[in-house]
Every structure is written in structure tokens, then in C-alpha cells.
Amino acid sequence: MAESPIAKRLGAAIRRPGVRLAALSIGAVWIHGYHLGVDDAEIYIPAIKRAADPSLFPFGSEFFMSHAHLSLFPDLVGGSVRLTHLPPDVMIFLWHAIGVFLLLLAAWRLARACFRGDSARWGGVALLAGALSIPVAGTALAIMDPYLTARSLSTPATLFAVACWVSNQRKCALAWLLFTALVHPQMSVYGTVFLGCLSLARRLRPVGSPRPAFALSIPFLWGFGPATGPAREALLSRTYFLLSNWTWYEWLGLFAPLALLWAFSARRLRGTTPVFPLIARTLVPFGLMFTAAGIVLTYTARLENFTRLQPLRSFHLLYLIFFVLLGGLIGEYMLGTSFWRWIALFGPLAAGMWLFQQTAYPFSLHVEWPGVSGGNDWTAAFLWIRGHTPHDAVFALDPNYMAAAGDDQHGFRAVAERSALADNLKDSGAVSLFPQLASRWKQQVMAGDGWQHFQRADFEKLARQYPVTWIVVQRPEPAGLVCPYENRELDVCRIAPGPNPLKEYEK
Numbered sequence: 307m308a309e310s311p312i313a314k315r316l317g318a319a320i321r322r323p324g325v326r327l328a329a330l331s332i333g334a335v336w337i338h339g340y341h342l343g344v345d346d347a348e349i350y351i352p353a354i355k356r357a358a359d360p361s362l363f364p365f366g367s368e369f370f371m372s373h374a375h376l377s378l379f380p381d382l383v384g385g386s387v388r389l390t391h392l393p394p395d396v397m398i399f400l401w402h403a404i405g406v407f408l409l410l411l412a413a414w415r416l417a418r419a420c421f422r423g424d425s426a427r428w429g430g431v432a433l434l435a436g437a438l439s440i441p442v443a444g445t446a447l448a449i450m451d452p453y454l455t456a457r458s459l460s461t462p463a464t465l466f467a468v469a470c471w472v473s474n475q476r477k478c479a480l481a482w483l484l485f486t487a488l489v490h491p492q493m494s495v496y497g498t499v500f501l502g503c504l505s506l507a508r509r510l511r512p513v514g515s516p517r518p519a520f521a522l523s524i525p526f527l528w529g530f531g532p533a534t535g536p537a538r539e540a541l542l543s544r545t546y547f548l549l550s551n552w553t554w555y556e557w558l559g560l561f562a563p564l565a566l567l568w569a570f571s572a573r574r575l576r577g578t579t580p581v582f583p584l585i586a587r588t589l590v591p592f593g594l595m596f597t598a599a600g601i602v603l604t605y606t607a608r609l610e611n612f613t614r615l616q617p618l619r620s621f622h623l624l625y626l627i628f629f630v631l632l633g634g635l636i637g638e639y640m641l642g643t644s645f646w647r648w649i650a651l652f653g654p655l656a657a658g659m660w661l662f663q664q665t666a667y668p669f670s671l672h673v674e675w676p677g678v679s680g681g682n683d684w685t686a687a688f689l690w691i692r693g694h695t696p697h698d699a700v701f702a703l704d705p706n707y708m709a710a711a712g713d714d715q716h717g718f719r720a721v722a723e724r725s726a727l728a729d730n731l732k733d734s735g736a737v738s739l740f741p742q743l744a745s746r747w748k749q750q751v752m753a754g755d756g757w758q759h760f761q762r763a764d765f766e767k768l769a770r771q772y773p774v775t776w777i778v779v780q781r782p783e784p785a786g787l788v789c790p791y792e793n794r795e796l797d798v799c800r801i802a803p804g805p806n807p808l809k810e811y812e813k
Contacts, residue, residue, distance in 0.1 A: 323414060327431070331407040334435045337656050339452045339663040339672045340402060341716070342395060342685075347453040348708070348717025348732045349373055350380070354454075355394050355723055357384025365700045365725035365773060369733045369747070372740040378488045379456040395676040398454050405458035409450060410435055412465035413630050419472050420582040421634045429637020430630040432648075436655040439663055442625045444549075444556030445618050449625055452663060457622075460490035464497040465626055471501050472581045496620040500592055507588045549604040549618070560621065563628045564593050570631060577638040586631060589624050596620040670714045683795040684713040687778060688722035690791045691798060695724060695776060702765070702774045702801075705730040705754040710780075712795055718778070727754065727772060762786040769801045777801055 343351045353374035356362050363370075374380045387397045410431055417430035438450035450461060463486040470479035479501065487494035552560075571587035599617040641647045664672060669682040681689075684707075691701070701724055708715050708731045718726050728750035737747045753771055756764075761784045768774050777799050783789055789799040 326428070327407060327410050327414060330410055330431065330435045331403065333656070334406050334410070334438055334450075335403055336673065337436070337660050337663075338439045338450070339660075339667065339674075340399060341453050341667055341670060341674050341714070342398065342676075343717045343720025344453050344667070344715045345717075346451065346455050346732075346735075348720045349736065350455045351398065351717070351720035352723075353380035354383045354387075354398065355720075357381050358387035358394050359697075361697050362723055363719065363725050364698050366719075366728065366750075367725075368743060369728055369736045370719070372736055372743065376491055377456055379459065379490065382459075382489070383454070393676065399676045402454040402458055405454070405462060406438070406450065408459070408462035409438075409465065412462045412469055413626075415469035416465060416472070416627070416630050417634055419469055420579055420585065420631065421577055421638065422579060423577050423638060425642050426577050426634040426638035429641055430632075430634035432652055433633025433636065433655075434626070434629045436652055436659060437629050439659050439666075440625070440629075441559070443559040443618060443621045444552040445616070445621060447619065447622050449622070449629070456490040457493065460486045460493040461622070461626065463489065464493060464623055467497050467501065468504075468585075468623075468627065471504060472585065492616075492619070493622070496596075496623050499620070500588070500623060503588050503592050504584065507584060549600050560593075560597060560618070563621075563624060564590050566632070567593075567628060570635070575635065575638075578634075582631065582634075585627060589627060593621060593624050667714045669712050670716075682712050682714060682716075683793045684710070685716050685721055686793055687791065687796045687798055688716065688718060691722040691724055691776070691778075694791070697724075699724050699775050700773045701726040701776045701778060702754065702768055702772070703727070703729070703778045704757040704780070705751045706757075707778070708732060724776075727751075727774065760784065765799075765801050769803055773803065774801055775803050 341347075349370050350373070352363055352367070352370045356367065356371075357374075357380045383397065383401050384394075386401070387394050390397065392400075413431045413434045414427065417427040421427050421430065434449070439448050439452065441448055447457075451457065463482045467479045467482035467486065470476070470482060483494060483497055483501070486497055567586045567589045571583045571590070575582065596617040603615070603617065636651070641651065660672075670685070671678065671681055674681055674685075691699075701718065701722070703718055703726060704710070705727075706729070707713060708717065708729060717732060718724070718729075728747045730751050733743075733747055733751075737743045750772070753768055758780075760768075760779075765774075765777055765784070765787070768777075777787075779787075779797050779799060780795060781792065781797055783792075783797040783799060787797070787799040787801075789797040791798040
């Protein structure tokens with residue numbers, strides 16, 4: 307029976323790379339999930355929302371704007387909110403989805419440069435899509451977060467830069483690298499160094515390559531002396547900064563990819579182009595160089611302050627490329643054109659990553675669709691606050707609220723869109739990179755010491771110290787509070803402002 311014209315058109319559309327990449331992107335978002343304002347997004351999302359609405363966050367914005375001032379990312383996403391008039395949460399989700407699509411498109415570009423056949427190319431893209439949630443050694447990073455941060459755009463941009471560079475499209479590579487620097491300056495350093503290493507490997511000298519020398523100026527952002535006081539406390543709270551804190555499996559995650567890349571580069575592999583061994587053999591010294599830097603910073607007491615440079619974050623780029631190369635070899639040697647082999651490999655991988663993300667956010671919807679309020683009690687309370695309290699309200703919460711099991715790491719500022727006193731978990735990350743915030747952070751965190759035992763008098767004392775007008779407390783709430791909102795776990799209560807209103811405090 308002859309194939310119908312509609313079936314022919316459908317088959318032709320499915321074979322188009324753009325359609326396949328879009329389908330893979332949708333599948334990746336479904337497998338790995340999406341969550342608004344969790345973990346590192348608590349630093350990035352408030353800056354986006356302030357760019358979209360400058361009236362937000364009149365108090366405490368320094369804990370996220372210190373990062374935001376160094377990047378165009380908040381203005382790019384916040385500007386798109388103003389331009390489209392879409393709700394910020396909708397636009398933030400769309401940018402996350404766009405980031406996933408761009409990453410897979412960049413992986414396709416790189417796979418085309420490294421492999422000759424479609425099975426290998428799609429194997430590289432599919433493996434990366436299935437591995438987005440995999441942690442990168444001991445760096446506290448995933449290949450792609452299930453939430454929006456500046457890395458959501460810097461990651462595909464860096465991979466595009468590498469793909470363009472090995473395809474001899476130098477201007478294209480430099481343009482993508484410049485975009486990376488504008489969005490996430492730190493991650494652009496690793497891409498710059500890797501392109502420099504590629505030039506050395508190919509030409510024995512970095513002719514026309516981007517210069518990594520500007521990265522040498524980064525240490526001058528901090529003093530040469532060791533961190534002290536609250537600044538050192540915040541620095542050491544990031545245990546992954548110091549390689550001495552790493553476990554055996556984190557070291558395995560460091561050296562196993564390097565060993566495999568060395569093996570890849572040592573032999574002629576079927577279906578690969580000359581670009582494949584060039585990249586594989588360049589990644590090995592690239593990774594070893596940054597590993598050596600991490601060891602020196604960790605075990606030299608005088609250089610402890612520079613561990614905040616996080617040289618091992620270079621492995622984020624290494625993992626990206628490694629999974630594309632590994633997936634390409636699996637596609638070439640194992641999968642071929644057999645539909646059932648592809649299902650046998652990627653079906654269990656997708657199911658495993660889906661379950662992994664379910665355990666990471668057990669109290670939340672797997673995909674927190676914008677406008678859907680079926681999340682946990684914490685996000686329900688935060689969303690009520692967004693819709694029922696003034697923009698200039700200042701909140702106080704338990705300084706360790708993000709570690710509460712039911713919260714699933716959702717950040718108050720990112721979801722509630724209201725100012726709050728500093729917390730002990732995410733805001734300490736800002737302090738670890740910007741020590742000038744240390745004393746202010748420590749004072750606000752200490753003001754909440756013993757939060758679980760606070761009574762009405764303690765909250766009123768807090769309101770006299772800071773311009774706090776509302777609090778979020780776990781039930782049962784202390785006696786004497788006026789709480790217009792409650793759910794199974796939380797109460798949102800008013801606090802009479804003390805003699806320190808917001809304007810007076812800012813003076």
C-alpha cells in the first residue's frame with residue numbers, strides 16, 4: 307500500500323534535526339523536572355524579578371544583586387518579561403526550556419564535528435539529554451539544573467563556542483564565548499582556557515585563540531590574606547570548595563572521565579573524525595591542570611581564600627563534552643539503527659533519572675508548571691504571601707528554613723517575591739564570594755538564633771532591630787500572633803513594626 311502524503315510529510319518532519327531536538331528537549335524537561343526558585347535559583351530569580359519590577363525587594367537585595375551586577379542575565383530575562391507582558395514565572399519557565407533546547411542543539415553541532423554517522427551523533431545528544439541531572443564530580447553542580455540560573459544559558463553557549471572552534475568557525479566561537487562572559491563571567495573562564503588548550507594541541511601555539519590571561523585578574527577581587535570571622539565561616543560552609551572534604555566517589559567522578567578520555571584518544575575509533583581525538587586528548591591535561599590548581603589552593607593555608615575561585619568547576623565543561631563523546635561511541639558501536647537497542651538503553655536511563663529527581667524533591671510536583679499551585683505547604687504559603695502582602699513588606703523566617711524537609715529547597719525571595727532577613731544557607735553562598743557582606747549576613751542570621759523557640763516578645767524584639775513586618779513560622783504558632791494565613795505546616799503572621807521602619811533602617 308502506498309504511503310499517504312500526510313504520512314510522508316510527518317515522516318519527513320520527524321527526520322528533521324530541529325524537530326527531533328525539540329522532542330528531546332520536551333522529554334528532558336519531563337524526565338528531569340522543573341522547580342521554581344530552588345537551590346541556586348534563590349540567588350538568580352529575585353534579580354530577574356527585580357529587573358522586571360524595580361519596586362520589589364527594597365530590603366536585603368545585596369545578597370543576590372552582588373551576583374546580578376556582574377551579569378546581563380537578570381536584565382535579559384527580566385527585560386523579556388517587560389517586553390512580552392507575560393507573567394514572570396511563565397517567562398522563567400520558557401527560558402529554562404529554551405536553555406535545554408539550546409544545550410541539545412549545541413551538543414548536536416559538536417557531535418556532527420566529531421562523528422561521521424547519524425547513529426553516533428544522535429547517541430551523543432541523547433545520552434547528554436538523559437544525563438542532565440548527573441552531578442559533576444564534587445562541585446555541587448549538575449550538568450543542567452532543573453531550574454533557571456545563569457548557567458542555563460552559559461552552558462549551551464560554552465558548548466556552542468567549542469563546536470564552532472573545532473569546526474574552524476573562529477568568529478562564531480568568539481561570539482558565543484563573549485555571550486557566555488556577559489551571562490556568567492566565571493564559567494566563561496573555563497571555556498576560554500579550553501579553547502586556548504585546543505589551539506595549543508592543534509597548532510603548538512595559540513594562534514588567534516582567545517586569551518585566558520584576563521582570568522588572572524580574578525584573584526584580585528579578594529585580598530591575599532586568609533579569610534577571617536564570618537567571611538571565613540561562610541567560605542568553609544561551602545565544603546566542596548576544599549578537595550580535602552571530598553569523598554572517594556567524588557574523586558572517582560574526577561579521574562574516571564579523564565581515564566576514559568585518555569583511552570579514547572589513544573586509538574583510532576570507528577566513525578570518528580580527526581576532531582574526536584583532538585578534543586579527547588585536550589580534555590585530559592585541561593582537567594589535570596585545574597585539579598592541580600584545586601589541590602594547591604586546598605593544601606596551602608595561605609591560599610585558602612582563593613578556593614572560592616572553584617577551579618574544579620572546569621569539570622562542568624569536561625562532563626558536557628565527555629557525555630557527548632561517550633554517547634557517540636555507544637551509538638556507533640552498540641545501538642546503530644536498532645530501535646529496540648535504543649529503547650533498551652535510554653528507557654531505563656530515563657526512568658532512573660526521573661526517580662532520582664523524585665527523591666531530590668519529594669514534597670513537590672515533578673514539574674512545577676507556572677500558575678499551578680499544587681506544590682508543597684511551603685510554596686503554597688509563599689504564593690499566598692505574593693498575592694496578599696505589600697511589595698515593601700519585610701519577612702523573617704527560620705534562618706535554616708531551606709533545609710526543612712517540606713520546603714524542598716525553595717527560596718522565599720524567589721517564590722514569594724518579598725524581602726527577607728538573610729538565611730544561613732543560600733545567602734552564605736553570596737558571602738563566600740563577596741566577603742564584604744559577611745558582617746551584615748552574620749548579624750541577621752544571629753538575630754534568628756533559637757527561632758524554633760521564639761515567642762511573641764522575641765518576634766517583637768526582632769521587629770525593633772530590623773524593619774520586619776511579617777513572619778513565617780511552623781505550626782503551632784506562638785500565642786498572641788495575628789496570622790491571616792495558615793496551612794498544615796505554616797502560619798503567616800503580622801508583626802507590629804518597631805521604631806525602625808524600612809526607610810529609617812536604610813539610613
